[in-house]
Amino acid sequence: MKVLWTSFSLCLISISVLAQSPLTGQASLESVTVYRVGAELNHKARISLPKGRSELLINNVANVLDENSLQIAAGANVTIMSATFERNFLKDENKSPAYLKLEDSLKVASRELTKTRNIRTSEENTLVLLDKNQSLHGNSASVAELIKLADYYKTKQLELRNSVALLKEKEVVQEKQVTKIQQQLEELNANPDKNGGQLVLQVMAENAATTDISISYLTPNAYWTVYYDLRSDKTTEPLKILYKANVMQSTGIDWKKVKLTLSTGNPSQNGTAPVLSAWFLRYGTEYQLRGRVAGTQMQNRIQTLEERAAPPAAPLAEMVVTQDKGIADFTTANENQLSATFDIDIPYDIAPTGKQHSVTLKEYTVPARYKYYAVPKADPDAFLMAEITDYEKFNFLPGEANIIFENMYVGKSFIDPNATSDTLNLSVGRDKKVIVKREKITDVAAGVKFLGSQKKQTFTYEIRVRNAKKEPVNLLLKDQYPVSTDKNMEVELLESSDAAVNTETGVLTWKLSIEPGETKKVRLSYSVKYPKDKIIANL
Template sequence: MKTIPIIVISFALLFPSVLRANNDPIPVTGKIQSVTVFQKGAQVFRTGTAAIPSGKSTLVFENLPRDLNPQSLQVSGKGAFTILAVSHRINYLQDRRKNEQIHTLESKLKSLEKEKAIQDGLKQVFEAEESMLLANKAIGGAQNGVETTRLKEVADFLRKRLTEISSEKIKLQEKTRILEEEIRNIRNQLNQMGSPGRIPVSEVQIQVSAGNPQQGKLEISYMVNQAGWTPRYDIRATDIQQPIDLVYKAAVYQNTGEDWKEIPLTLSTGNPQLGGTRPKLNPWYLDFYEPVYRDMQKKSAGVQAIPMRNMSEMEEAVATAPEASTAASYTTVSEGQMQVLFEIKIPYTIPSDGQENMVEISGFSIPAIFAYHAVPKLDRDPFLQAKLTEWKKYNLLPGEMNLFFEGTYVGKSFLDTRSTGDTLELSLGRDRQIIVERTMMRDYSKKQFLGNKVTDTRSWEIRIRNNKSAPVHLVVQDQFPVSTNKEIEVSLTESSGARVNHNTGIFTWNMHLQPDESRTLRVGYEVKYPSGKNIILE
């Protein structure tokens, strides 16, 4: 009798397919190996193993993302078996796995809500007892008095018990307040993390055929939509004598329903969602427009659609346009015809919560030409500008920039690589160690009336001083008005050697200032116009 269980166990091990009821799919045990993240979407590579019986059987990858793109599925295997067919389905009977942090928060939320319900119940008990005591505080009767001793005992009891109830209610209110605050914070955190409700999962079923039982290895890849990355940059300038350090980062996010745990990432500059079919123009037929009049008597019975000539051709002509050591030390860049790939060999964990995770791609030291720019008419402070001429070879994409100068955060800017020319200009903020003052010269600014003409003269003085300990290159700009009316005549009276653009009315001075050096510039113009007319000058 003792050998029967052994025989049964051995039979189950040798012939698992016989014991599997109704040819149930065999689960594939595996994990995510790597992910290629595009600017919109991601391609997930997953491997797994399964015990494949002899003959035909069905293997299944379970708990895959709901938004898996079936058209993107690719399956391969290693072993002495043949892949016959691949299919995808949605399993509505099984919920999506929640990440550990969401699961922990939801469990804590349930515990806190249960504790609050207990506190609310205790509060109701105390309130009921309090109501009962107050309702029965009358002792004796209308005809019968109460002994003083008895009255004192009752009063002492009521006072003591009501005091205890009041004290307990205050404690319960404080506990309830703390619980409500914790519950509110957890709910806000869950809302921010996009805590899902009941969401189904995908399954990929693979039909295989094998001559002998074996342990097979399978590899699948698929595209998911709720993932992507956007470029971020840190621009750091130590001083105006050194090159600029550019740190290239990626803000990676995903909300696919499965956490990417300790996997190597590849970031692609491509975007598969844009589509790869080129637009095609169809003939655009043009004819006179003939308005269509409807019979108002027929309107009550329903309006019939009257076809317009060439409508189908016009619709076809509408074209739509698609819309310490860091990770940088472990990034390999490969450039193809259509995209650039950044392969990051350090494993990363990207939870499925939709939050951005910063991944450092690479870092560069780029030569820069520094110059200060001042427009004292609009702002007293000069702004440091850096010009980068070799930026195109670094495969940069449009994205936000964080600017730092001399170790201080300057602000944010945006790198628009699609509209920038050969030179990339960066503004690194204000520098108040260079003084620029613009004042009106009252003695040379006046208005004169001569005959039917008015002559309005304006003169300005610009004083500049370099209080820095190093020489600087400074570009100063000012302006004079440009007439758009032949009755208004504008002429320059003084420009202090500036380069003048008469089309835009811009003065430009380029100068190099030594430490503690000062300069004075003067600009002036006069405007003649008919008397009786009004114009607005500074």
């Protein structure tokens, strides 16, 4: 009876240990939706569960996740009781594939280094033994035997010393390789974000069964940015716009052959509508007023930058798609109520390095009207501009653009769809064949005059534009004259060569049509009268 009780106790202990040991499963990443900030990851894990309550460890999830966004679903007879996120990177199951690969590489490299060292030591010991035994014992050896023995020692020593030298060189190379791998492992250990995380689930199964567990969550360690390629072969042809994305992720897990979707939305942005409260005025000091005004200006500047960086709510409209076969043909643009998504049908591999991974989304052909634009006071070159009307229906995102004109890379531009005008002007680059020169005309007689207590200065500029191209060009030319901010300062526009004048800003605009080989001239002249005891710093 005593033996039976002992066996039964051991059985209970065994059952208790088994019940406390957690089950382990790997989360397979199936699809990812990348937002402008953050990403939603969707996993599946197939687990065999015993009847009753179990603790389940799910590996290969992101290193950082928003636990409020965590959603887990299992089979009909399985209940998820609780879920906890862990980042215990000392466990082997939480090490990233890159870390495990480096560990294997270190083992192989260390093994090869040990072999090389052992061979070198053996050769060196043989050389020492040879040196000790090369002396001749007795005087019975003939001259021929002495010569033969000397040749043997010489040949063997040379062979061993050469072998040792080569082994030392090989050893140095292998030591560098081992050191390099060790440093890479140390970098991974120093940055735990390069490894994945783990979910601890408490589950209850009505019956023993194998079930699929679906897991989705948001992680901040991924995002995408937009950029464009603007291509134009001739000013008589439409503008080609390649819509591209740079995708970055540092979630600690490899995205291997995942279904990738890019969204213009931002799930981390506060979705609560603002409410105005009463605005009570109070007296304050002048110092407080100045500080508040400066702070308001800075806040407005920050808000302006944020608005420029923020993606618009709507997507790109369906424009004319080019017939070139490429990745863009496998991308579908979908319009939602508050955002847009680009579904890519080709599975993607993106490593968790945080480096940019370029993805081509769509290629469009957009009707455009080309013109040249020059502001010689600010820049001596003329710029070719592509003018797009009704651009609101395209709903572009703000982003940098690479410019390729006539099959040549000519620079960068920026697409800013948040402009308030009804026309979007895209810079296609500089054109050196439209030559613009702005020169100041020196006139001593009319330059400076003193009229009593007043001083009057006159400025005259001549702008020459030459068309060195084989076709006519239309040029929008701009310059300016100063605007007075003081009642004692008088500015008068004397000559404008029939320019359109904005008196509030002082900007002059000429619309010039220039034939091939033709040169056109315009003049700008203005005077500034102010008290002679004053100095205008920026005149």
